[in-house]
Amino acid sequence: MMRLAMITETFLPDINGVSKTLGQLCRGLISKGVEVDLVWPGVTDASFAGLSSWQAAGHQLPGYNTLKFGWKLPGRTKNYWRGHPPDIFYIATEGPLGLDALRYARRRKIPVITGFHTNFDQYLQHYRLGWLKKPLQAYLKAFHKASHLTLTPSYQQQQELIQQGFGEVDLLGRGVDTQLFHPDRRSLSFRKELGVAEEDLLVGYVGRLAGEKNLPLLLKSFAAIEKNHPRARLLLVGEGPWETEISKHCPSAIQVGCQQGEALANFYANLDLFLFPSLTETYGNVVAEALASGLPVVAFDRAAARELIRNGQSGWLVSLDEGESGFVNASLRMAEEEHLRLVTGRLAFQSMQQRGWEEVIERFYQLLMANLQGGRTHEYKTQPTARTPQLDRKM
Secondary structure, eight states, X not given: OOEEEEEOSOOTTSOSHHHHHHHHHHXXXXXXXXXXXXXESSOOOTTOTTOEEEXXXXXXXXXXEEEEEEOSOOHHHHHHHHHSOXXXXXXXXXXXXXXXXXXXXXXXXXXXXXXXXXXXXXXXXXXXXXXXXXXXXXXXXXXXXXXXXXXXXXXXXXXXXXXXXXXXXXXXXXXXXXXXXXXXXXXXXXXXXXXXXXXXXXXXXXXXXXXXGTHHHHHHHHHHHHHHOTTOEEEEEOOSTTHHHHHHHOTTOEEOOOOOHHHHHHHHHTOSXXXXXXXXXXXXXXXXXXXXXXXXXXXXXXXXXHHHOOBTTTBEEEOTTTHHHHHHHHHHHHHHOHHHHHHHHHHHXXXXXXXXXXXXXXXXXXXXXXXXXXXXXXXXSSOOOTTOGGGGOOO
């Protein structure tokens, strides 16, 4: 029986793409008989069955009030591992906790797979930390090269990491719950509760309300739509530092905070158009959820949108060359043509019906097994150098 140590800064009940993905992977692995030791700086939902969870000391992540980064592996966890050592590590985040776990595993020659889930280096400019970009990129490169394998969710991201010299990088996509996210959840009464009539145009966005999500373009696009459709409404699902800014620039916007489960699925299904202007995603789970809900989606031609949308059929992709004007124009066209929205939404729903989590979980399991079998004698791909001494420092 395999024992997996999963190290992360975020997990359920946190609401974000990484936590949801890790939750699905853990449930799938546990159902296969894998013993999972989860280490993170939060408290795991008590309803999560079959998981051994260890809370690491942590500190609030700047700009993310609901998230923490962990400092190091808890002493009690390492004591437990003396008698029950993990067979393999999956380190999902690259903070101090992940670095401590990486050192721990390397010293004990336990194989390590890392996950590249977030483009933190692209986030820095939105938090006035652009000067940290080069050292952060160097750290991330050293971190991932010190593992046996790095997994990332989109082909585009995989190719970028390989070109940047991140070492061995493989693809692990993401699934979507096609039973939960479904157009049949659309309800006239639900829309009326929101103050939206059936004939009104409800434009939506789901995700963190923060600058790195390119929300100024979302507001600009909706303002253009509203000029031609006075009864259009903007609905946002999520929380973040931009909540006040959105209220100031779009007082009529409906903000419903973070939602999950059936409540989230109901909001998706009752939208008429989904706009996703982000340029910093490694994937973007919300794109898959919107498509499965039968929504026409306007997004830039990258990450999940590039892989899931057939341009002009199941959604609308905007090239980076077209820029903001291209995104606004695409949003306007979708808003103005009801028949196009209906046809696109139907094709979007159909395109997602074979993209459940089962294949993703099985692929992750096979990747773990492949690295486990060769891991004990596997030479690390990056030996210590003068540029990466922090990875091999004595504990």
